Amino acid sequence: MISETRIMLEFADDPAQKTLETYRKNGGYQALEKALKEMKPGEVTEEVLKSGLRGRGGAGFPCGRKWQFVPKTDKPKYLAINADESEPGTCKDRQIMELDPHQLIEGALLTCYAIGAETAYIYVRGEYPHSIGALENAIEEARAAGIVGKKILGTKFRCDVWVHSGAGAYICGEETALLTSLEGNRGYPRLRPPFPAVEGLWGCPTVINNVETIACVTHIIKRGGDWFAGLGCEGSTGTRLFCVSGHVQKPGVYEFECGKFTLRELLEDFCGGTLSGRPIKGVMPGGSSMPVLLPEELDCQFDIDSVAKTGSSLGSGAIMVFDDSVSILDAALNVAEFYSHESCGQCTPCREGSDWVRKILKKFKDGNGTQRDWDVLWSVTDNMDGTTICALAEALVWPTQSYLKKYEAEFKAAMKSEAGATA
């Protein structure tokens, strides 16, 4: 039987954990004290490298390596924390921000210390007013206690942490769009090169990390990189937050060590199976932008590399479960509506293609899809794949093509015969 390993959520059930007093009582800001007084910035990075921490936003890039891309320069450096949690199915960062915000602030300060930054911005999606409020309260408390601002904990280190509110645009979770938005613009993703670590906010070196990633940094520095690396499995060290939603008995945000269980165990044992007791029809294992897994594909170990071998991805750790009452045509259209609504409109293939895909899927849902539409759908999604600045087009293409491939019979059954098409 699988069970949670709670590190980030250890004190999440205590409503007082939001306060500085309780956070400190529970060992908070010890990591920061240790780092500022006993470690050099490079040693903090070394510890994070040693921990094997990979980014928790979806791409899984090694965190310490990302920090090392920051060039030695006199320019100011910035940390931008990605709290624009918008991938459908994902609501884990919100737990950290609303239930235990100080661990994020502590991680932000540690990261700034490591990369030589004096300012961190936490870009929180505008639809999270409670997260914004919780963080702002926590930062104020920390500032009053000399933990944020000048001469932190009596050392020479100075660092500001600011909450920055977004205003409702999925694309701003894309790291370069986040920067463009933070500078006060429409949230367009940027061309790479230059990479943000070299030219990010206001042309200065900028590290962008997910909320959960930064929260992990706090625990890594507190308890050591080796300790963290000993949790989970190779390639997916530490613990991870998973959001289970959809047709399960026990939806929720849970913290697990990766590689210690299969997706089936998680859904059937831990989450109690489907709500209705009907069979599972499909599972989105890493947010709505990843390919769907069929019931027979649920026996893979649940870690980044094992899920990647199924052709899907652990993504943002959002698991969405469909039982067999779901029409895949509805699900596919819902996903396409989301991504076409959220396309920023910058690149031609995504701007035009996502809406085109949505229209064809609507035809299928309305019972008007044809063999020709089926063929066009494949080819349009192929043409969107890999031809844009950011990955939003792929975020539509991958799940859509997985539905077409894995539920072909359902699409074909819903098709109108060509002969019956318009004269």
Add this chain to the structure above:
Amino acid sequence: MSGSDTSGNGNGTVKITIDGQETEVPAGINIVEAGRYAGTEIPHYCYHPRLSVAGNCRICLVEVEGVPKLQIGCNTAVREGMVIYTKNDRVSRGRAGVMEFLLVNHPLDCTICDQAGECKLQDYAVDHGDGVARTDFDRLNKPKNVSWGDKVVFDSERCILCTRCVRFLDEVAGTDEVSIDHRGENAALIVTGDGQLTSPYQMNIIDICPVGALTSRDFRFKSRLWFMRFTDTVCTSCARGCNVTLGSRDDKILRMVPRDNPDVNDSWMCDHGRLHYEFANDDSRLATSTAGGKTVPHQVAAQKAAELLKKAGGENTLCVASPFMTTEELFALKGVCDALGVKDRYFLKPVGEADDMLVHPEKCPNARGAALAGFAEAPDAWPETEYGALLYVEPREGAALPDEVTARCKQTVVFSLQKGKGDVRLPLTTWIEKDGTFISAGDRIQKIAKGTTFDPTMLTEAALLYRMHHALDEGFETPVTAAQAFARWADENESTNGLRWKDLGRFGVSMETAEAAV
């Protein structure tokens, strides 16, 4: 980014292979530019060499060996040893896909669209598209025929959101007055404030719009491009000498657009210059010559003028030249003055406002040429001398000889665009009706070329002046071609001695360079 990885062999070039052909190109340039060196056109909409890279249209996809995804040529710098494919199946497939996306919602407007004939959607659809439409949905409707003020008309359905106009107004014109509203397929351009553009350079966005989304209120619906004649020349509204291509039909000027010259105007020109050509189309212009109030053949008028001036005598003659004349015409006028022995030689220089981009305070194209031909800038206060004769070439606009000066001259020979007084009155041509050169404020000698004929019976000022000169001096050899006239002038000046018409090329040469070269 021209870091060390792009620097190649150290003399500023790198060797790359494009479609199997090895080419040496400057280090640090992007693949679209590198394609030009290799003679391969890589299609592009949003990329413009004089604007920042946006990378949004995605039509310039190429394959770079060792890189898994297709790359956009506009944002990929060449590296030593880079192997690039611009035409293989994968690239063709990618481009055809992008082409299709661009056309999915594009209106079927070509039959009424001014851009037809110079539209990159048309061109690339033929070169890179599949030639079929695979959608049976209604195309998106967006605002059409939207007024962006008195110069530019916008059609949102035709717009491909390449943002060239947005970037031009922000980065070059500095007015930052166009932005994008909404998101995804609903995205559309908007103009700030009351929706009317304000930049005095706004019409450049019409030229750089790769499709028919931005059209010129002045030019729209006047003519299909393929019925027009195009002439490379320069703008005459100020001394900047912006290089332009002038479009005409049936001997009427229909439009002027800037022609890229990195030493003068890059790809731009001001709206005032662009729209200032109506004087040439004015049917009421003077086309005949008169002597003693009677219409006479032009040659006869020239002959009479020469006789009149000779009778008055050079010492007793005031000559006033125009800085709208070509360098060769000014030189011809100098020849007449020399033959007569005229001492008082001036030219009138119109002046006005300037800006920090292109607009120059001298409102004429060839004040330098006039000065080089020995004409002095007209004094603020004219001396109260009585003259026996006046030889006056009127400036096209912006300056005129005070009436009291004319009144102090007993007899007058006047070259003019308009009907009026004068013992001998001869018609002026405009700059588009002849070949020649102007010397810009930047001391650049640039060619103008004949594109239209106002009245086929007219002679150019040069021809009339040569005839006058010949009447005064039978030994005068009349240049037959513009090239001969130029060579005659060039060899008279120390700094241009030996410079020839063909040396001027499409972009002209600076006096300094000419001096160094000859």
Add this chain to the structure above:
Amino acid sequence: MSAKAAREGKFSKELHATIEDLMTRYPQKKAALIPAMHLIQKEREGWFSRETIRDTAELFAVSDAHVQGVVGFYDMFHADPVGRHVVRLCKTLSCMLRGADALKDHICEKYDVEPGGTTDDGTFTFKRFECLGHCTTAPMMLVDEEKYEELTPSKIDAVLGGLS
């Protein structure tokens, strides 16, 4: 507030001070635009009129078109007038799986309002919103800044019925 202040093209003193303070957090004041626009929208009856756009642009020294483009890009900013409250019902996958479509129908029928529209009495504007990030407690809605999770028709009625 203060149709009067709006007419005069001024924000309230308090708002002005708050925005000035926000601006100090960034090396360029334009970065405070989006956080400030939330506050501005609140003070200006919940939407961005042409006048409000102009005032905002002036305060940030950017073009009107830039502000309008920002309004049009972000779903939480409104380019048209809204009711006294804004109800955002999540429509994305997890909520759909848990019955969000039926809840939408319930709201439309019971309160006689279309998605994107405002009730006749101006009480609330109803928006179907893409993923609001409460997937494990789906279906959910935000009413202004308050969230309601694990919704049922009767829970919705309890909330919407109490709006004034």
